[in-house]
Amino acid sequence: MSEMQSLYLVVPLAPLVGSIVAGLFGKAIGRTGAHIVTILGVAIAFVASFLIFQDVRAGNTFNGTVYTWATSGNLTFEVGFLIDQLTVMMMLVVTFVSLMVHIYTIGYMHEDPGYQRFFSYISLFTFSMLMLVMSNNFLQLFFGWEAVGLVSYLLIGFWYTRPTAIFANMKAFLVNRVGDFGFLLGIGLIAAYTGSLNYAEVFSQADMLAGKTIELFPGAPWLLITVICICLFIGAMGKSAQVPLHVWLPDSMEGPTPISALIHAATMVTAGIFMVARMSPLFELSETALSFVLVIGATTALFMGFLGIIQNDIKRVVAYSTLSQLGYMTVALGVSAYSAAVFHLMTHAFFKALLFLGAGSVIIGMHHDQDMRNMGGLWKYMPITWITSLIGSLALIGFPFLSGFYSKDSIIEAVQLSHIPGAGYAYFCVVAGVFVTAFYSFRMYFLVFHGKERFGQEHHDHHGDHEDEEPSDDHHHGLAPGEKPHESPWVVTVPLIMLAIPSVLIGFFAIKPMLFGEWFEHAIHISEAHPGMEELGREFHGSVAMALHGFTTMPFWLAMSAVALAFVFYMLMPSIPAALMRIFKPLYVLMDNKYYFDKFNEAVLAAGARLIGKGLWKGGDQGLIDGLVINGTARTVGMVAQVTRLFQSGHIYQYAFSMIIGVCILLSLWFSVV
Numbered sequence: 001m002s003e004m005q006s007l008y009l010v011v012p013l014a015p016l017v018g019s020i021v022a023g024l025f026g027k028a029i030g031r032t033g034a035h036i037v038t039i040l041g042v043a044i045a046f047v048a049s050f051l052i053f054q055d056v057r058a059g060n061t062f063n064g065t066v067y068t069w070a071t072s073g074n075l076t077f078e079v080g081f082l083i084d085q086l087t088v089m090m091m092l093v094v095t096f097v098s099l100m101v102h103i104y105t106i107g108y109m110h111e112d113p114g115y116q117r118f119f120s121y122i123s124l125f126t127f128s129m130l131m132l133v134m135s136n137n138f139l140q141l142f143f144g145w146e147a148v149g150l151v152s153y154l155l156i157g158f159w160y161t162r163p164t165a166i167f168a169n170m171k172a173f174l175v176n177r178v179g180d181f182g183f184l185l186g187i188g189l190i191a192a193y194t195g196s197l198n199y200a201e202v203f204s205q206a207d208m209l210a211g212k213t214i215e216l217f218p219g220a221p222w223l224l225i226t227v228i229c230i231c232l233f234i235g236a237m238g239k240s241a242q243v244p245l246h247v248w249l250p251d252s253m254e255g256p257t258p259i260s261a262l263i264h265a266a267t268m269v270t271a272g273i274f275m276v277a278r279m280s281p282l283f284e285l286s287e288t289a290l291s292f293v294l295v296i297g298a299t300t301a302l303f304m305g306f307l308g309i310i311q312n313d314i315k316r317v318v319a320y321s322t323l324s325q326l327g328y329m330t331v332a333l334g335v336s337a338y339s340a341a342v343f344h345l346m347t348h349a350f351f352k353a354l355l356f357l358g359a360g361s362v363i364i365g366m367h368h369d370q371d372m373r374n375m376g377g378l379w380k381y382m383p384i385t386w387i388t389s390l391i392g393s394l395a396l397i398g399f400p401f402l403s404g405f406y407s408k409d410s411i412i413e414a415v416q417l418s419h420i421p422g423a424g425y426a427y428f429c430v431v432a433g434v435f436v437t438a439f440y441s442f443r444m445y446f447l448v449f450h451g452k453e454r455f456g457q458e459h460h461d462h463h464g465d466h467e468d469e470e471p472s473d474d475h476h477h478g479l480a481p482g483e484k485p486h487e488s489p490w491v492v493t494v495p496l497i498m499l500a501i502p503s504v505l506i507g508f509f510a511i512k513p514m515l516f517g518e519w520f521e522h523a524i525h526i527s528e529a530h531p532g533m534e535e536l537g538r539e540f541h542g543s544v545a546m547a548l549h550g551f552t553t554m555p556f557w558l559a560m561s562a563v564a565l566a567f568v569f570y571m572l573m574p575s576i577p578a579a580l581m582r583i584f585k586p587l588y589v590l591m592d593n594k595y596y597f598d599k600f601n602e603a604v605l606a607a608g609a610r611l612i613g614k615g616l617w618k619g620g621d622q623g624l625i626d627g628l629v630i631n632g633t634a635r636t637v638g639m640v641a642q643v644t645r646l647f648q649s650g651h652i653y654q655y656a657f658s659m660i661i662g663v664c665i666l667l668s669l670w671f672s673v674v
Contacts, residue, residue, distance in 0.1 A: 004055060007048050008062065008081050011091060012130040014044040015098075019123035026116025034116035038123040039102045045130065046095035053088040061085075061522070063136050063200060074195050082136035082199060086342065086523035089514075090133040090274055093349045097266035098126040100495035104357050105258045107491035108364065112256075118158060122262060125151040129267040133274060138187045138197040141275070145183065145239065148268045149176045155259040156252045165254040172248035179238015179245050186231030189214075193224065203281040203525075210285040229282055229289035233296075236272030240326050243300045247597050249323060250307075253315045257360030260315060264322040265353035270345050273329045277338040277524060284336065284527040291421040294334025298426035301327025301433045303595070308440035310591050313370045314359045317444045321396060322352060324433060331426050332411045335418035336530035339520045344407035346514075347507050351395035351404055354499040358389035361492050362448055365485035366455060369478030372444060377453040381485045386449050388496040393445050395503045397438040397559045400550035403507030406543065408434075410515055410536065412555055417532045434555045438562035446570045455479045508543045516540050 018041025022034040029037065062083040070077045081087075102122065109118055128151055132144025149172075157169030191197055193212065194205045212224040236242070241249040249269065253260055263269060276283060276293070283289055301324050308320035325348050332341035363370055365382050379386040395404035412434075415427045456479045479485065487493065513519040516537040526533065540546065550556050569577045581588050593599065 010048045011045045014041040015123045016127040019120045023120035031115045034119045038119040042099045049091040049095045056088045080136040084523045101262045104495040107489045156255040168251035168254040175248040176238045179235045182231045183235020226286040226288045229286045240272030250319045261353045261356035266349040276333045281525040295422045297327045297330025298429035302429040305436035337414035338524045340410045347403035347407040351392045351503040354392040361385040361488040372447040375448045376451045379449040382487045384493045388500045391500045393441045400547040406507035406511045435558040435562045438559035442563045442566040
């Protein structure tokens with residue numbers, strides 16, 4: 001094994017070792033030892049990822065097997081790495097954001113009794129995501145896919161004494177199992193028709209898959225490649241929280257803020273986007289699948305953004321913005337702008353982690369009060385949190401020269417140039433989403449950092465709160481009357497500053513090589529039938545020119561008008577939104593109930609599952625297995641024994657008579673056969 005191949009192993013194994021040490025020996029090494037060993041593991045992974053990035057920049061890539069686990073006929077199950085431009089980008093993003101979250105956790109969780117356990121979990125989460133993005137085959141991809149789902153279950157329910165946390169982690173686990181069922185079907189179809197689970201071997205047979213059909217229903221043939229791609233995307237819908245499998249993500253806010261940042265920024269929810277980009281050689285052969293991806297993403301981008309407008313929990317506002325931005329990435333995938341999707345994935349990872357960690361810093365300063373209606377005027381008490389949160393908000397709304405502008409604007413323009421069915425609807429959604437995003441982002445910014453100070457007072461119950469947002473323990477008691485907030489310690493503010501830097505700069509420097517250069521030339525495949533990114537490249541004249549032109553575009557003015565409207569509504573005339581809520585109460589109730597997706601799931605899907613389960617229990621378990629097979633067998637034996645007992649009288653003449661009857665029956669059977 002070469003020196004560079006050894007370095008590939010270091011990247012996932014360093015966080016794994018840190019997780020094992022903190023998890024098994026946490027009590028022995030103490031709180032300080034737990035965070036040192038896990039931070040060291042992730043830091044080593046980041047440095048190794050950077051060295052591998054430099055090697056890939058020099059033109060070196062790798063695709064090979066590390067370990068053969070099993071062989072069944074012609075199908076081989078392996079652990080292997082695919083190190084190319086897409087992989088190293090993901091490795092750098094995952095390890096850097098994870099490192100910042102690890103450092104931040106020292107300050108955020110310092111009073112928590114589960115300190116060592118939390119560090120073990122987040123380090124294991126990092127390992128799982130790295131195994132996913134570095135895989136060169138579907139088996140390892142599925143391992144990483146399920147591992148991030150399992151660890152997210154542990155982290156969302158980290159405060160397991162809260163009923164809401166237990167409900168949230170179970171909800172996330174079950175919803176993701178729905179998506180994973182489709183994902184597994186897609187992988188199964190690939191293995192059945194290609195005889196391989198290796199990416200390169202499968203992609204080499206993509207044209208063969210495109211030429212085959214499969215009958216899902218009698219007389220209704222579908223292109224095999226379309227069925228495979230839709231099944232794979234259903235898995236992405238679960239992991240990347242696309243409508244209707246999005247319902248788990250807002251409730252995942254029940255976990256501690258650091259894991260909210262890690263799940264929503266660089267790991268679990270980006271897995272689906274990464275997977276579809278990796279599978280571009282397959283998706284490019286099915287316009288039906290691309291159209292399906294496009295419409296789902298557009299719907300998520302706009303309609304999940306609407307829900308962010310009415311949230312009062314600071315973390316839930318950022319959570320719904322994640323849903324909306326994942327919709328933007330999915331839209332880009334649907335119009336074959338894979339590079340724009342992963343570019344937005346990268347920029348979004350930095351500014352969304354910044355926003356979540358900024359929200360966590362506010363929560364620390366507010367003594368764990370998350371309700372924005374109890375905040376206001378925090379800018380003078382928490383200057384670092386204030387300025388970094390402003391940078392994150394501006395990046396999120398796509399303000400020119402900030403990283404979010406370059407990725408978001410590229411997606412909007414790519415959709416405008418696309419001719420894939422559903423592109424018109426998607427263009428409306430992403431443009432309207434610009435206004436919605438800017439409005440809820442600066443509603444949050446103004447309510448938290450500016451205006452009247454509303455903390456340190458006795459607060460009455462707020463009408464319209466969600467039950468699961470109510471304080472459930474002493475993590476959510478807020479400031480005492482007369483008490484003032486304070487800036488967070490350096491272990492919290494340093495990660496904020498470190499994440500603010502790429503939130504400002506990364507888009508400016510990375511857009512040309514990633515979108516219009518040769519960076520993804522061999523990692524992402526785009527067919528000649530979808531030339532949108534090529535057309536966009538002809539109109540690109542540099543980062544500065546693009547940003548200056550951005551000041552004249554419709555999305556910019558939509559965003560600025562939304563910022564102005566948020567300022568008027570929440571700083572100057574707060575009576576207006578209250579009046580609008582009364583006027584449009586049915587619409588408010590619809591959004592307050594999250595379009596009734598949860599109630600539909602509980603009333604139809606969960607009730608149906610319970611009905612099926614009850615039927616299987618009553619009819620299958622009690623009726624068939626217990627009643628017929630087990631008890632029925634016993635009863636049959638008993639009946640035979642009762643009949644047989646009649647012949648056990650102790651009289652010789654009865655035994656002789658029975659023997660004669662038996663001989664007669666045997667002779668009758670013999671002559672009938674002969």
